Amino acid sequence: MDNSELAELLNRVADAYELQGVEWKPAAYRKAANSVQNLEQDLLEIYRFHGIKGLIELPGIGKAIAEHIIELLETGHSKKIDSLLKKVSQSHSEIMQLEGVGPKKAYKLIEELQLSSIAELKAAAQQGKIRVLKGFGEKTESNILRAIEMHLQGKKRRPFAEMLKESQSIIDYLKQHAVPQKIDYAGSLRRRKDTVGDIDILVCTAQPEELMKTFTSMPRVDHVLAHGSTKSSVVLNNGVQVDLRAVPEQSYAAALLYFTGSKEHNIRIRALANRKGYLLSEYGLFTLTDKKPIACNSEKSIYKQLGLHYIPPELREVRGKFEATTIASLPVLVEQADLKGDLHTHTTFSDGNSSLQAMVQRAQDMGYSYIAITDHSISARIANGLSLDRLKAQWEEIDNIAAKFKIRILKGAEVDILKDGKLDYPDEILEQLHVVIGAIHSSFKMPASELIHRLTRALLHPCLDILAHPSCRLIGRRGPLQIDYKQVFKVAASNNKILEINSQPSRMDLHDTHILQARDSGVKFCINTDGHGTDEFAFMGYGIGLARRAWLTKNDVINTLPLSKLRRYLPRIPQ
């Protein structure tokens, strides 16, 4: 049983308790589920190495839940949980997940209408059976029908970059049609999560009502979920939900903190505030006793008042590291300005859209001191992979233009890792390349043991420097390779191989939990754009966001090094 399966089970236990109206336990189980879901290590591994003590050390997991988990890990079942879940089918949990339906409504619907599936709920709604229930009405009935439609469409999380663009366009619209004094996106977008569920926007304005009206009547709004004087929610015609919140100026910092989340982070700092004699809400920080406001004009000043260092949005997740931030100083996270070059780029030689010269020029304009040109290798037919002749022609062109640029051009290749783990160019060619990036581009569904063998063999090749987009996922289209990543990370670490954090919006690979795990194995990283055109150098920020979410500092990332020191990791770069 893996972490996500365990988390799902714990969530269903929470559902079961919630349906029964039990207090506090649902929150406790959800917290535990969340904790397990966000874990960088397999729970089974933790248990193997550290026993029950290792589990209890995790946030939100105490003796009782730890014992259930152990039973589940060892036998696949837990008596207590099995009997609880008998009362709550999968579809009961699904009904509770419908927008606007919580435990109370779900219980009433299930009990009074004797429901056992979403389909039956839909039928009941269509037959007008819901509106007659006490506490329900016509409006609720039609809301449930719509919620079912939305549920069936599936509320997919979308790639960060897509949602960033979406939020920017809404912010632009609001700036154009209303006059907000301040406006920011918040939520998981601001925390730079690789996928984003909905968009949260915060504004400060003198006319909140007017702004809410502008917002809910934007041309792209499909329907309005809520429309109040300070808070509204809409669903756009592409299915993206957007929440807008307006606060007065003196509350802006506290509101930004609150609206950025994560939910668990909010709960923790609000509880901490209470312990220190304060009340923290989106309106500000107040004394607990007489509710006197304490002037805080930035998030930083709020954290400071609570005795904390400033926690960057990317770190506001509960990963059991909150305590570290209260005691020691936080690490200085890697920033875009730290990067000295991009080690993974494509040109028109293979499947890029910009010429070699144009790519180098843009990299130089960005202030980089080196760029690796890494077009595809021969087997990547779809990507116009380079034959040996064309590869040599590329080297010639690099030699010819090198003098025109201040920036150093590194000869590289993104070499396919073939099915058997061999690299796609002969060794005598690989030895002449300054940077060899290995990547899997086909046969993703091989059995796990064969995939591990394939990757291990590639990582053991003396010429392979970097493993590109290691999990091979494409957000929303292809899941990550189903393998034991820890094994791969260990091989990479002990052979000084670099793992890539790929910044392509659809990849965002490695994922932050994998980065954390890999870093703990002793791996170094490089953050690359995998750019296929000059405009794609701008993607670098997405990879930086992932790295920051995984607590990476400059020292963890090799392309923050100047060329002279980069040779430590890429030894074939000539003087």
Next chain:
DNA sequence: GCCGTTTTCGGCCCGACTGTTTTCAGTCG
């Protein structure tokens, strides 16, 4: 069920909006 720089017992973040009901429970973030 979890947790503790007041606590091993008694708390558990806080406020807006909706719909149904006439003052608020339920839901959401």
